[in-house]
Every structure is written in structure tokens, then in C-alpha cells.
Amino acid sequence: MTIASPQTRQPDSAAPAAMLPTEWRDFFTLTKPRVMTLVIFTAICGVLAAPGHIHPVLGFTAILAISMGAGGSAALNHWWEADLDAGMKRTMNRPLPGGRMRREDARDFGIFLAAVSVGLMGLAIGWLAAGLLLGAIIYYAVIYTMWLKPRTPQNIVIGGGAGAFPPLIGWVAVTGDITAMPLLLFAIIFFWTPPHFWALALFVQSDYAKVGIPMLPVVAGEKVTRHQIMIYTLLLAPIAIAPWVIGGTGWIYGSVAVVLSALFVLLALPVGARMKADGDKMLPEKRLFKYSIVYLFVLFAALVADRVAAYQGWLA
């Protein structure tokens, strides 16, 4: 079993030299547009839910900078993991393993997007938000992708931290300081990621083991994964309700968070308690995975609805 370490990776010059110029669509693919939808959505929620006013143009710029930073990190992830991607069915047709782009082009594109995103955020919004964005990019591209993903089965937990930055940065772009509320939004996505991803990992066969990435279900087994899903769900529930408990939100968010989190725990219980049987259709795991997506979107939508209603004085 080999992993992509700096010693085993092919040098950039060994990448297939594309004779034709790379299509712009392949550069767009490097930014992982599907992952970007969650980034954009949570960043928008962070901007809209934060107290205070931001000019619509500056709000748009903050979301654009966050999206560009996420795109740049994703491009660096493509660059670093090109060898691994070539060995997995799901990723073997990406621009680099597919031979449609030179490896150094993906690296340069990623660095360029990341640098422009941080510069744009700093100049248009402020340097605290820009610093957080730079931190998020380094966290995902270096700490997660290059360092910890190939080394620990808790890689999903660590990766969740990268996905948790957008609402925090969006919030800070409006307020200019870090308070308990944006940190709680960060924590919600951080603790939501493991049950969301591991529920999927239980019923989808991946090639990660083949390329040496130590995913929890492969390394520690199904039973441990199910227990971890339960643990993170039980941690997520009080954290999701905490914004209401500390007085950061009103009853709209509070009631939605209580109901949604209770349902999350109820759906995670059977997943945590059972084991896969022969011919198992894995319905509880599929249900939990689908619900986790709805959970996050509705929870953040409720947060925005709650805050907008409060700022407009509709709840008074």
C-alpha cells in the first residue's frame, strides 16, 4: 500500500505534456464546483445572519473571495492528489489524471486563485477576514490535503474544519471581529461533517483503500465508524442549539434547531446500533446521509430567516 508522499509523487515535469491548450472548462473543474455550492451557501448565510450592515457590492465581493479561495484550494488539492486520483474510478477522469492538463498549470492556477482571493478580501473588506481566508486555504491545501489526509483515519474530521470556515469568514466580513456566534457556526459544520460523510462511506464502496488513504471504515472497521457517527451526532445536537441558548438567535432558529437535531439523533441511533447484514440495502445509512444534507441547508436557512426577522423588527 503506497500513499502520495513527496517522496513517491511524480515530479511535475513527468506529467503528460498536453499538446493542445487546456480547455477553460477543465480549469473550472479544478475548482470542484459541486463542493462550492455548500461553500457559497454557508458563506451567504454567514454574511446575511451577521449583525450590522454591509454594502451589497461588498457582501458580494466577500462571497466571491471566499468562493475563489475555496476554488484555489481545490485546484491545489487536484495538483497534489493527481497520482491518487489516477488510481480511483471516481476521479480518474479529472483533468490531471485524464492527461488534459499539465500538473504545474493546476498548481499555478490554484496559487493564483488563492492569492487573488486573499488580496481581494483584504483590499475590499478587511485584513481579519483576509487572514481567516488565508488560514482556511492553508488548512485545506497544506494541513489537510498534504499532511493529515494520508496519515490519519480521522481525516474526515480534519477536512470538516476546512468546510466550516465560509460562514465564519462571511460573518467576520460584516462585523470585523470574531465572537461566539461565528465560532458556533464553524463548530456546527465541523461536527456535522463526520456523520454526514461516514454515513455515505458505509454504503458506497470507494477506492481510497487502493490508493492508501486511511478512511475510517477501512482502517478501523464498520463498528467503530458507526460509533463515531453516534458520538459526533450527539456532539452536534447541543452545538446546533447553542446559538439560541446563548441568546444569539431567536425562537425561529431555536425551534428549528431543536426539531432538526432531535430528528438527526433519532436517525443516527439505528445507524450506530446495528451492523450490516447479508443483502442489506443500508436504508438507515442512506436515510441519514440524505437527511444530513437537508439538515444543514434548513438549519442555516432558519438562522438567516431568524436574524433577518430580528433585524427588521418583525419579532418585536
Added chain:
Amino acid sequence: MTPEEETEYRRRQKSRNWVIAGALLFFVVLFYAITIARIGGAS
């Protein structure tokens, strides 16, 4: 390079150039808008 490859080369180059031109134009407009927004906010 065959004539077909040459045609494809030019097509890709042209489409990339259009995307870059569009992105540059977008950022020119965006920076203008940011400047106006910030000046408005400062006054």
C-alpha cells in the same frame, strides 16, 4: 500538427481568450463598484 489539430488548437485558444477577457472585464467593473461602495461608506 495536422490541420484538424491546428483548428482545435485555435478553437481552444480562442475560447480561453474570451473567458480571460470576460474575467478581466468583470474585475474592472467589480473594482469600480467596490471603490464607489467604499467611498460612499466613508462619506
